[in-house]
Amino acid sequence: MSLIDLDDEAALDPRAAGAKAARLAQLRRAGLPVAPGFVVTAECARPALGAGAAALTEGGSGAARLAVMAEKLAPELERHLRTEMRGRFHTAIVRSSSELESGGRWAGAFSTFEDVTPDELDTAVRGVWASTFTVDAVERCEQADLDPGAVAMAVLVQPQLVTECGGLASVSPDGVVEVVATTGRLSQLTAGWDSGVCATVTAEGEVDVDTADSGIDAAVFARVAQLARDTFDRVGDATIEWAFTGDQPVLLQSSRSRVRGAVTAEPVATGTVDPLALRLAVGAAHHPGTLGAELVLPWLAAADTPVRPGVPMAASRDPRTDLRDAHDLARTLTERAWRDTMPHAADVATSVLRRLRGNEGGRALGRLAALAPVPGEWGQRIVELLHGVAVAAVQAGFIGHTGHLWRHSADEIAGWFERGHGPGKAPRIGPDPWEPFVFSTIxxxxxxxxxxxxxxxxxxxxxxxxxxxxxxxxxxxxxxxxxxxxxxxxxxxxxxxxxxxxxxxxxxxxxxxxxxxxxxxxxxxxxxxxxxxxxxxxxxxxxxxxxxxxxxxxxxxxx
CATH class of the missing domain: 3.50.30.10 (Phosphohistidine domain)
Known part of the structure; x- marks a missing residue:
């Protein structure tokens, strides 16, 4: 089947109908107020997405979208689309329904077209398919290690509603509902352009709106809050997207995630922090990971002048030599700072810094305060040498960004230049062991x-x-x-x-x-x-x- 009605059992299958349409089909079965509609199955998109994927390799995002739009719908599908829509409603909203949209990572990634007539429907369907290759969508695919051409993209067609307002609502475990609404286009709200009107509806139904002239009746917020609670009770989704039409809210989609709306009205007073802790927190933020722990943090607390993070500069002409010089200079500074712990200065420094991140911060700071001063300009030279090596590693294609260098040891980095290849583009980078300390200190x-x-x-x-x-x-x-x-x-x-x-x-x-x-x-x-x-x-x-x-x-x- 190329088209599936939302009330057909086949619409519950996200492989055919996409995650968004499959969820709406489930919500309709649960008795929630979802508009009727039909789905153009994901299988129909494959030829067009294949053409887009081929063009993406040669000409980038724009060429891929043009290639998709140039693909004509099969004559039978085009006739079926127009017949189906003319028999149901005058104008439609045409929305993406990818299998990926079961999670929040893909929220807002693909296109929606409003006020579509039957004669425009085939163009809108191809427009949704083409949105698989927008710059935003392609970049998200790259981050998730997905091939955009392999994305299963169904298209959801529903009647265009005449709405008074719309927005999102989220239920908290205590029954309080945070509502965000706009009297303008909902797309402007979800895209972040419209600041909207925020309201809190208590479990007892009391409405607190953050502005007196919202233009939205308090009863609307109360009705939306009840719809949000009904949705949570019936299917377990904490967040809904809604529109208010006539005298009732309509459910546009729902998800497990929760929109937060708590406000801190006044600046939060904070205490003081030891200057050495602050210096190390800033240093760890700019020089994180294995390399920072090896070549910067062991001597940083003893530097007699501030050490700035690496600034844009030319690539190192001899990365292996510069890396070795940075390593030797760091060892010299560490040994001078920790002079009474020779010949194990680096090991002692690592141990004290580990205690600083743990539950012995006070004792560790006392030990760091007793270090012998070392020339900050030497430390600055280390940072500059390492930044030059990082630029050279990026130019050689070993890493994707100069900041990725800090996540590797000096021995690893030297090996890249010896072998002629590195780890390539880094996967998603998680928190460094120093990040909790940086957070608490800053x-x-x-x-x-x-x-x-x-x-x-x-x-x-x-x-x-x-x-x-x-x-x-x-x-x-x-x-x-x-x-x-x-x-x-x-x-x-x-x-x-x-x-x-x-x-x-x-x-x-x-x-x-x-x-x-x-x-x-x-x-x-x-x-x-x-x-x-x-x-x-x-x-x-x-x-x-x-x-x-x-x-x-x-x-x-x-x-």
Whole structure:
């Protein structure tokens, strides 16, 4: 079958109907208010996606989408589509229903077309297929190690509803429902452009709206909250996407993930921190992993002048020699700093630093404070040598980003240049052993800037500002991504990020669903001006390190 009705049992199979349509078919069977519709099966997309995949290799994202759009639908399928739609509704909304969309990692990745007429339906179907090859979707496929041409893409066709408002709603275990709504286009809300109206509905039905002139009646929020609870009770999904039409809400889709909406109204007061702990936290954020533990952190607390992170510079002309020089210089500094522990200075340094990360921080800091001073300019030379080696490794194709160098030992890196090949593109990079220490230390700085929680968890790392998601700076792994708005183009960056911070937006934006799925903490609505800062200040390379608490909805900055 090329078309499947949502009420047909075959629609429950995500391999044929895609995850979104299969879920809606299940919701209809559960008696929830889902609009009727039909599905163009994933099998119908295969020829067009094959043409797109071939063009992607030769000409990139744009060429792939053009190739898909150039593929004509089979005449029988085109006739069947128009006949089916004319017999059901005047205009339609045409939505993606990929098998991938069973999880939040793909939220907002593919296209939706609204107000589609029967004569436009074939173009809209091909448009959904073509969205498999958008820059965002291709980048997410790369991060997930998937072939875009192999994505199973069904298309869901439903009647275009005339709505008063729409949005998202999320149920907490205590029965409280957080609702995000807009009277504009729902797509603007989920794409992060529209800040929306946020409301909290208690388990007893009391409605608290965050603005008096929302333009949405409190009864609408109460009805939506009840729909969210009904959905959770019947199928276990905590988050719904909804639209209000006539006098009732309609369920557009649902998922297990939970949109968070807690607000911290005032800056959170914090304590003081030992300057040595702060120096090591910043150093560990910029020089993480095995290499940082080997060649930077053992002497960093003893440096008599600040050591800055590596700045963009030319590739090393002789990486093996520069790596050896950095290794020898680091050994010299470590031995000078830990002069009374010879000949095992490096081992003693490693032991003390391990205790600093554990439960003996006070004793470890006392030991570090007693180190003999060493020339900070020598330490700066080590960082510069290593950065030159990193640039050379990227140019040789050994690694994908200079920041990936820190995740490997000096011996491993030397082996790349001896053999002529390295590990290649890094898989998703997880937290470094130092990241909890970095978070706890940076969190004590200043007052923590308040925002709205958008994804749970904590994370810390160097700040990287993204002003254009379509041309972002490369991420080396575990940076805190900061942006003006929570736009969909940020989603591929989250595979490598430690946290996400946005200055605007709403907690229902799809990018926060991606963050939740990936376990990346997120805070939105952070006001930098309350700390006398601007986005351009944070964009200065290597200046700021951030600690993000997605549960307390706070962001601490040091720079």
């Amino acid at each position: 969190s004590t700085q200043g007052p923590a800037l308040p925002g709205r929680s958008a994804a749970s968890g904590v994370g810390a790392g160097p700040v990287i500002v993204v002003t254009n998601p379509h041309d972002p700076p490369p991420l080396g792994g575990r940076e805190v991504v900061v942006a003006e708005s929570p736009l969909p183009g940020l989603s591929p960056l989250l595979w490598s990020a430690s946290a996400l911070v946005t200055l605007g937006g709403n907690p229902g934006a799809h990018v926060f669903e991606v963050a939740t799925s990936l376990g990346v903490p997120a805070v939105l609505g952070v006001r930098l001006d309350s700390a006398g800062l601007s986005l351009s200040d944070l964009a200065e390379p290597g200046r700021f390190v951030a600690a993000v608490d997605g549960d307390r909805a706070t962001v601490a900055l040091h720079g």
